Amino acid sequence: MPGAQPVPDSTKGRYDLPAKTAANDTPVIEMRGITKRFLDNVANDQIDFTLHAGEICALLGENGAGKTTLMNVLFGYYSFDEGSISVRGEQVALASPKDAIANGIGMIHQHFTLVPTQTVLENIVIATRDEKRFFLNLKGARKKLLDIQKQFGLYVDPDTRVWTLSIGQQQKVEILKALYRNSSVLIMDEPTAVLAPQETVELFKTLRVLAEEGRSVIFISHKLHEVMEISDRVVVLRNGKVVNQKRTADTDVKELANMMVGREVLERIERQVVEPGEPVLEVNDLNVLNDKGLEAVKNFTLTVRRGEILGIAGVSGNGQTEMCEVLFGVRGAETGTVSVGGQPLRLGHPLSSVRSGLARIPEDRIHMGLLMDMTVEDNLQLENHWTGRFARNGLRKFDEIAANSQTLITDYSIKTDGKDAPAKSLSGGNLQKIILARELSSEPEVVLASQPTRGLDVGATEYIHQRMVEEKVRGAGVVLVSDDLDEVMGLSDRIIVMYEGEIMGEVAGSGADREQIGLWMTGVKS
Amino acid sequence: MIGEILSVTFITGLIGAMMRMATPIIFAMLGEIITERAGVLNLGIEGIMLMGAMTGFLVTLSTGSLWTGVFAAALVGMVFALIMAVLVVYLGLSQHVSGLGITLFATGLAMFIYRLYFGSPTVPPIVKPFSRIEIPLLSKIPILGQGLFHHYSLTYIAVLLIPAVAILLYKTKVGLKIRTVGENPFAADTVGVNVNLTRTLCLVAGGALMGIGGAFLTLAHQNMFLLDVIGGRGWVAVAMVIFGNWDPVKGAIGALLFGLVDGLQLRLQGLGLHVSFDIFLMIPYVITIIALIGVSRRASVPAALLQPYRREDKGG
Numbered sequence: 115m116p117g118a119q120p121v122p123d124s125t126k127g128r129y130d131l132p133a134k135t136a137a138n139d140t141p142v143i144e145m146r147g148i149t150k151r152f153l154d155n156v157a158n159d160q161i162d163f164t165l166h167a168g169e170i171c172a173l174l175g176e177n178g179a180g181k182t183t184l185m186n187v188l189f190g191y192y193s194f195d196e197g198s199i200s201v202r203g204e205q206v207a208l209a210s211p212k213d214a215i216a217n218g219i220g221m222i223h224q225h226f227t228l229v230p231t232q233t234v235l236e237n238i239v240i241a242t243r244d245e246k247r248f249f250l251n252l253k254g255a256r257k258k259l260l261d262i263q264k265q266f267g268l269y270v271d272p273d274t275r276v277w278t279l280s281i282g283q284q285q286k287v288e289i290l291k292a293l294y295r296n297s298s299v300l301i302m303d304e305p306t307a308v309l310a311p312q313e314t315v316e317l318f319k320t321l322r323v324l325a326e327e328g329r330s331v332i333f334i335s336h337k338l339h340e341v342m343e344i345s346d347r348v349v350v351l352r353n354g355k356v357v358n359q360k361r362t363a364d365t366d367v368k369e370l371a372n373m374m375v376g377r378e379v380l381e382r383i384e385r386q387v388v389e390p391g392e393p394v395l396e397v398n399d400l401n402v403l404n405d406k407g408l409e410a411v412k413n414f415t416l417t418v419r420r421g422e423i424l425g426i427a428g429v430s431g432n433g434q435t436e437m438c439e440v441l442f443g444v445r446g447a448e449t450g451t452v453s454v455g456g457q458p459l460r461l462g463h464p465l466s467s468v469r470s471g472l473a474r475i476p477e478d479r480i481h482m483g484l485l486m487d488m489t490v491e492d493n494l495q496l497e498n499h500w501t502g503r504f505a506r507n508g509l510r511k512f513d514e515i516a517a518n519s520q521t522l523i524t525d526y527s528i529k530t531d532g533k534d535a536p537a538k539s540l541s542g543g544n545l546q547k548i549i550l551a552r553e554l555s556s557e558p559e560v561v562l563a564s565q566p567t568r569g570l571d572v573g574a575t576e577y578i579h580q581r582m583v584e585e586k587v588r589g590a591g592v593v594l595v596s597d598d599l600d601e602v603m604g605l606s607d608r609i610i611v612m613y614e615g616e617i618m619g620e621v622a623g624s625g626a627d628r629e630q631i632g633l634w635m636t637g638v639k640s
Numbered sequence: 641m642i643g644e645i646l647s648v649t650f651i652t653g654l655i656g657a658m659m660r661m662a663t664p665i666i667f668a669m670l671g672e673i674i675t676e677r678a679g680v681l682n683l684g685i686e687g688i689m690l691m692g693a694m695t696g697f698l699v700t701l702s703t704g705s706l707w708t709g710v711f712a713a714a715l716v717g718m719v720f721a722l723i724m725a726v727l728v729v730y731l732g733l734s735q736h737v738s739g740l741g742i743t744l745f746a747t748g749l750a751m752f753i754y755r756l757y758f759g760s761p762t763v764p765p766i767v768k769p770f771s772r773i774e775i776p777l778l779s780k781i782p783i784l785g786q787g788l789f790h791h792y793s794l795t796y797i798a799v800l801l802i803p804a805v806a807i808l809l810y811k812t813k814v815g816l817k818i819r820t821v822g823e824n825p826f827a828a829d830t831v832g833v834n835v836n837l838t839r840t841l842c843l844v845a846g847g848a849l850m851g852i853g854g855a856f857l858t859l860a861h862q863n864m865f866l867l868d869v870i871g872g873r874g875w876v877a878v879a880m881v882i883f884g885n886w887d888p889v890k891g892a893i894g895a896l897l898f899g900l901v902d903g904l905q906l907r908l909q910g911l912g913l914h915v916s917f918d919i920f921l922m923i924p925y926v927i928t929i930i931a932l933i934g935v936s937r938r939a940s941v942p943a944a945l946l947q948p949y950r951r952e953d954k955g956g
């Protein structure tokens with residue numbers, strides 16, 4: 115099975131390459147027959163992957179397809195079980211990121227590897243080996259950094275502390291970090307997941323500059339139109355295997371989608387129009403501080419009616435998390451009131467939120483939504499174990515509980531070994547279904563779903579979208595908070611955009627102007 | 641009585657006592673800061689200090705050399721820190737449990753070894769302790785001179801170590817690596833820093849300082865070994881790390897304040913007030929607790945403190 119796949123000559127791609135690389139067509143990277151197992155889970159199965167100088171290669175695949183794992187192998191971060199890796203024609207042993215860096219490979223992880231309390235410059239100079247000195251040479255480093263910033267047009271103040279930067283700026287710091295080490299291969303793991311549309315445009319400009327210089331970029335994504343826009347070549351992974359690779363010019367979104375998922379994909383959920391009823395969620399003049407004591411949500415006012423989905427768009431980190439936490443009852447507010455179905459919530463009291471008829475679907479399902487070491491049944495019971503239906507005089511009614519668990523597992527088609535299996539044995543999509551089952555089975559008045567499909571595969575995502583629409587049709591008020599603009603635009607009846615804790619604007623869901631929303635997401639008022 | 645307190649000799653004596661009382665805490669606190677900045681809480685500190693105190697005493701008694709005793713104390717501190725490293729860095733066990741376990745183990749072992757050598761003597765054996773060194777000229781400054789510049793060499797070393805550790809942490813490449821390992825080990829790993837080795841070396845360096853801090857108590861402050869010689873100073877050092885927000889200079893200020901209060905209570909005892917001396921002994925600790933309540937609300941703990949680092953656990 116291992117063997118060179120026919121790889122299109124990148125010199126015929128969209129960008130002209132420097133003569134030196136055009137003449138020498140040894141691939142920069144050649145991975146052959148890579149197999150990586152986690153216990154008995156085969157994350158990468160006999161993968162061949164080649165990369166040429168000056169090429170932007172997209173690695174496309176659903177969540178869990180094995181993209182990150184393959185790149186962590188190339189970055190020396192994971193050891194692998196079978197296969198070999200060559201860099202510029204020579205076989206190398208990449209035992210740690212140190213070796214990869216020495217071979218000119220830089221990786222920007224999905225979760226940034228920055229230290230928030232340190233300055234940009236400190237984050238960049240750490241562990242560079244350009245001088246044998248005991249003391250930090252911040253002066254020299256600053257000069258070198260400014261040169262690189264000028265060369266690539268990536269400007270970030272070297273002396274600011276990283277925690278004060280926006281996500282987009284932090285990503286620039288990560289790119290600068292890789293360039294500072296003179297990486298000729300840049301791996302970017304889902305770099306656009308956290309960016310506003312305009313920031314994505316800017317990132318793509320940078321990547322093109324890098325490619326024109328003769329550097330190579332591996333661009334990981336599951337967003338098809340981005341892959342079409344930026345890449346020269348696409349490698350599609352599914353279940354740990356390369357299912358296909360094509361020159362981007364020779365394929366289209368539909369074909370890529372089918373290769374990625376392995377079946378026809380519904381383009382989008384049918385939008386069902388329901389006449390909205392009376393207001394069911396009212397948020398008035400909410401002001402909230404974040405963990406650092408800074409203003410996270412400012413003068414936030416919002417009304418949601420029965421039978422509508424209100425989408426809240428925005429780059430993550432603009433107060434959505436804190437706003438949701440207040441409604442969930444796990445964070446207090448400085449000022450403001452919230453009422454659900456006409457009844458005011460006691461802010462900062464989780465039980466008040468639970469009893470109000472608010473379905474809580476938190477963005478961090480593993481830490482906030484579930485107890486991973488407890489059983490599926492326990493997780494289904496979290497919010498109603500004390501109710502008369504499931505307990506009498508403080509003792510639990512096990513027959514009733516078991517019957518209920520069984521019903522929910524069937525109704526929500528939760529794939530599990532049974533109600534007594536530990537939650538941690540379930541996949542991400544099924545974990546989310548546990549939360550849905552728990553929250554929606556009581557027919558809530560308001561559904562607040564924060565990043566409900568983040569990290570889930572296409573099947574689970576479709577299921578969750580379907581449920582959101584069903585809740586709306588049933589007559590609940592649904593709030594969908596997501597940093598995936600496609601998701602918000604596809605489902606919502608109304609869309610508001612949050613930026614730095616404030617509402618930048620509101621548009622109707624159908625026929626919403628993507629450009630306009632994108633501007634609001636980056637703080638441009640119009 | 642007010643007259644007595646305001647007299648020159650009283651103030652000079654108090655400053656001197658402050659420096660002396662602060663010395664072992666500064667050593668231990670700096671050791672703990674280096675360790676915690678790399679992301680490891682070493683609660684073995686109290687036991688390691690006791691082992692240092694005992695080893696320093698025993699080695700000095702048998703070799704007659706005070707500096708050999710100090711050196712041995714540092715060495716034994718390193719060995720215990722290395723055990724800690726195996727438990728928490730490489731095996732990933734709970735840092736709280738491991739640290740307390742080391743303290744209990746070291747306390748028992750120190751007593752055991754002491755008994756093995758001396759049984760239960762009615763008159764405890766003593767060494768000839770360090771003598772104090774007057775710094776020429778500076779020690780002649782009125783009021784302050786004798787308080788600040790007439791001390792054991794270990795006290796001078798402790799004071800010099802404060803800026804040394806600060807420079808190490810903030811101005812050197814090694815320091816940046818240590819801080820990054822303590823804040824975000826994943827970040828450190830992805831730029832080629834060996835996280836677990838860094839943590840081990842920091843533990844070991846910190847252990848050496850803790851051992852020396854203990855030895856100061858049996859070789860300078862006193863001249864004999866008693867089981868309660870550390871008297872909770874290790875825990876105070878941990879508190880001072882928090883008080884100082886993981887900064888060597890601020891931590892040292894805390895240690896000096898503790899030394900000041902400790903020196904003051906000793907002198908108040910001497911004034912012959914009709915209060916049990918236990919009350920006076922408590923004062924520095926009570927003040928430490930009060931200070932911590934005030935400070936710890938704005939504490940900036942190293943983000944990866946207490947978290948073991950395994951490569952394949954993360955990185956998605």
Ligand SMILES: Nc1ncnc2c1ncn2[C@@H]1O[C@H](COP(=O)(O)OP(=O)(O)O)[C@@H](O)[C@H]1O
Binds near residue numbers: 956
């Ligand atoms: N550190 C790890 N330990 C155990 N399993 C892992 C680890 N990282 C990834 N996996 C598993 O490997 C598979 C591929 O994951 P990943 O490479 O993260 O996919 P992708 O990046 O394409 O979403 C998944 O089944 C995932 O659960």
Ligand SMILES: [Mg+2]
Binds near residue numbers: 181183224303956
């Ligand atoms: Mg991934």
